[in-house]
Amino acid sequence: MLFKTVAIVGVGLIGGSLGAALKDRRAAERVRGIGYRTETLQQAMQLGCVDDTTTDAAEGVRDADLVVLATPVRLIPRKAREIAPSVPSGCLITDVGSTKKLITEQLDAIFGGRARYVGSHPMAGSEKHGAANAICDLFDGALCIITPTARTDRDATRLVAQMWQAVGARITEMSPDEHDRRVAFASHLLHVASSCMVNVQSRGSLACASSGFADTTRVAASDPQLWRDICLDNSTEIAAAIDSLQGELGAFKALIEKGDADGLLRKFTQAAQTRRAWNKHRPA
């Protein structure tokens, strides 16, 4: 087995699914769920996501060889500070946050030379949340971005990558900065725009909404706090991505107002070709 004891702090959709997957693929001898609500922890245990549970984070990590911080983004540094004094020396630490630059700076400072931190961002999940929705194949074929820095222990990076591969994810590596820049466009911008597309609707237009609206705005039903925190954490990159989108919308609007048929056809064709090519090369 890859690990003896994996402690997962936060057993929601991602943490719960990871626990279930680690057990299913026999990648850990024991998976421990750490949380602050006994009910949630018991549910996760009943659903087979974890082997044992505790509400005492400091105690729960004492014998772990890997700790996964799977709480919402804003709680990750707080939980890291809570466990830092009791993690075993050399313990492997990762998180599953959707932003990486700030978290990496903070966690590197918190764990220092004591534990070995490597950031992860599994691109899986949905607008659902909670261990009740956890599934052991959530990461099958999903992309997981690992974000080591120049200071990161190479063995730690390799082990964290192996953990994600064990649960079925495809791995790619980039710096936390590069991650935040790319993911601002590929994910964060789309969440903001999706929420905007919902907010501009009227009762009358919603009554005419159909499958196009359903798909395009599905992610707008996601947890508002989580997305607020992601926007605050990755503000510079997301603001730049919004600028880009506004520029492109302005270009479409100008073509529409000019009645420029060729220009519009070029824009729609560019999008359709890019989207179809992406779909074709998408593994999952």
Add this chain to the structure above:
Amino acid sequence: MLFKTVAIVGVGLIGGSLGAALKDRRAAERVRGIGYRTETLQQAMQLGCVDDTTTDAAEGVRDADLVVLATPVRLIPRKAREIAPSVPSGCLITDVGSTKKLITEQLDAIFGGRARYVGSHPMAGSEKHGAANAICDLFDGALCIITPTARTDRDATRLVAQMWQAVGARITEMSPDEHDRRVAFASHLLHVASSCMVNVQSRGSLACASSGFADTTRVAASDPQLWRDICLDNSTEIAAAIDSLQGELGAFKALIEKGDADGLLRKFTQAAQTRRAWNKHRPA
């Protein structure tokens, strides 16, 4: 049976599915497919979408009691002019175009007192096209907007509504102006925005794209010509909808740059609540 002979001009995804559904629900004694490519027509017949076919539109509508114009938006007035001299007096005419104001003005003028035109917009379909993708339950539970004007024959409106209900659609009625205004927000804007969200990506960000990108940009893979034409046809309303979206994106950007946590939470919460409520009341 509701109709003796239904002539469908254009047997693509929508026309082909409508033919298959009318036959499946026994709403028409005969369904005739009219198109300009023999291959396409033969495929539609082999797939059971139509009973007979012709490439001669004027001839094909001569014994029809209902003609459905199911071509792309820009061809609808052209096909209407082509069949106008040979449609039987009092013949029922509808179309399935995604815009209604310009089409209704043009078709009312073309058919005058001779045939009875009522506009339809079945909100069904996908990024796929062609009779090869036709399915007889495409309209099951889908919304179909019917757009009679003060000049429209009431019996004609009732019969066209019955036709759509026979193939499983839910009916709502509004004026062509109201339709174009509402659908600009509920559908056309989302197609434009979705294409913009694809066009602002880089190779690096596309490599990080995941299920959120897949859903949010699914409609960007749609037929570029079709969407160019819809933008040209409904330009004023779509430009106004783009303005609204840009305003809301600007509001998000300002909150992100100010680090206004409460303001962002309110915006994301408004979107999540609206989106979840819509999902709950959505019949299909």
